[in-house]
Amino acid sequence: MIATIIPQFCSWVENTKMAAAIRTSTWMFPTIETVHVLAITLVVGSAAMFDLRLLGLASRDRSITEMHREILPWTWASFACAVIAGFLMFSSDATKYYEDVPFRLKMLTLLLVGINTAIFEFGAFRGVGGWDREKSTPLAAKLAGGISLALWILVVGFGRWIGFTKQ
Amino acid sequence: MLQSFCNWLSNTPVSLKIQTVLWIIPAVQTIHILCISIVISTMAMLDLRLLGFTGRTQPISRAVSRWVPWVFWTLPVMLLTGIILIIGEPTRELMNPYFRAKMIMVLVVFLITLLVYTRNKDAAYWDKRAIAAKFAGSISLVLWVGIITAGRWIAYY
Numbered sequence: 325m326i327a328t329i330i331p332q333f334c335s336w337v338e339n340t341k342m343a344a345a346i347r348t349s350t351w352m353f354p355t356i357e358t359v360h361v362l363a364i365t366l367v368v369g370s371a372a373m374f375d376l377r378l379l380g381l382a383s384r385d386r387s388i389t390e391m392h393r394e395i396l397p398w399t400w401a402s403f404a405c406a407v408i409a410g411f412l413m414f415s416s417d418a419t420k421y422y423e424d425v426p427f428r429l430k431m432l433t434l435l436l437v438g439i440n441t442a443i444f445e446f447g448a449f450r451g452v453g454g455w456d457r458e459k460s461t462p463l464a465a466k467l468a469g470g471i472s473l474a475l476w477i478l479v480v481g482f483g484r485w486i487g488f489t490k491q
Numbered sequence: 492m493l494q495s496f497c498n499w500l501s502n503t504p505v506s507l508k509i510q511t512v513l514w515i516i517p518a519v520q521t522i523h524i525l526c527i528s529i530v531i532s533t534m535a536m537l538d539l540r541l542l543g544f545t546g547r548t549q550p551i552s553r554a555v556s557r558w559v560p561w562v563f564w565t566l567p568v569m570l571l572t573g574i575i576l577i578i579g580e581p582t583r584e585l586m587n588p589y590f591r592a593k594m595i596m597v598l599v600v601f602l603i604t605l606l607v608y609t610r611n612k613d614a615a616y617w618d619k620r621a622i623a624a625k626f627a628g629s630i631s632l633v634l635w636v637g638i639i640t641a642g643r644w645i646a647y648y
Contacts, residue, residue: 358643362531362636365524369532383557394546398535480528481521488517 334418346416356412363406364483368476370399375476378469384459388452417490424490430482437475444468497581509579516579523572526565527639533558534604534635541607541617541628551617551624559608566601587648593641600634603627 337343346352376382377391414421421427448464455461461469500506509515539545540554577584584590607627610616617624 354644354647358640361524361643362639365528365531365639366535368525368528369530369535372529373532477521477525480524481518484517484521484524488513 330422334422337415338418343415346412353413353416356409360406360409360413363402363409366402367399367406368480370395371476372473375469375473378461378465380460387456389456420491424486426482426485426489430479433475433478433482437472440468440471440475493585497585500578500581506578509575519572519575523569526569529565530562531635531639533561534631538628538632541624543625552611552614555607555611559604562604584645587645589641589644589648593638596634596638596641600631603631
């Protein structure tokens with residue numbers, strides 16, 4: 325079912341007026357792309373700060389909850405911008421993006437980021453009270469931080485790769 | 492003259508290698524963007540603190556010594572990956588007005604950051620000079636956004 329719904333969605337979205345405007349304009353796509361890059365650098369950089377704290381490699385004098393409260397809202401806000409800008413770029417040529425392998429790998433990696441984050445937020449982070457100020461965190465927290473860091477690096481890599489493979 | 496340098500450079504064996512091996516440019520660009528992620532995020536933290544918007548529970552001097560060192564070790568990686576990209580496509584970069592604007596902004600923001608860092612040796616320096624701190628923070632923030640924008644637009648010249 326998904327195999328037919330997604331291509332249908334792609335051909336609908338790329339035939340909207342908005343998609344046509346982005347496709348034909350000389351400045352819209354690069355401008356949206358600039359916002360996307362700016363947003364994604366803020367997502368990756370801020371997520372990395374928290375991940376490195378979870379790994380016990382940076383900001384060790386700060387508590388986990390303090391980092392969680394001060395840094396992750398920036399990550400989420402930037403992520404929302406990246407998704408909106410990313411969707412606008414996707415819409416301009418949806419079928420071609422959908423057929424592109426690095427694009428699919430990027431979406432899959434983002435899904436894994438979501439799963440990893442959910443496991444941490446609803447799992448290890450629930451018991452943060454016991455190790456909030458510890459320099460060394462429990463294994464589950466270290467794993468969440470390391471996996472997140474690795475997945476974000478892949479997201480950037482696949483994202484950049486799309487520019488070289490999309491037809 | 493610069494154009495003939497570009498022509499010479501693009502025919503060197505190193506440049507030809509970068510041009511023909513498909514994965515080199517995307518891989519190097521990925522490292523370059525990851526470094527930019529580190530710099531833009533740490534500098535946003537610093538600049539927003541200089542502007543007095545965030546992290547006000549800590550003095551400015553703490554923010555400077557916490558965030559600036561990240562830039563100092565990321566910058567060489569960005570320069571190195573940037574140079575590889577220039578060797579691969581000299582004309583695309585060196586003859587490009589967006590590239591030139593980006594380099595000027597990089598130089599200015601580097602000098603501002605160096606100034607912020609060196610003056611911070613006197614721990615109360617920036618906390619006593621709120622207006623100068625706000626000035627440095629806002630210029631730096633605008634320049635970093637400008638650097639990323641110009642960097643992306645190099646591809647569209």
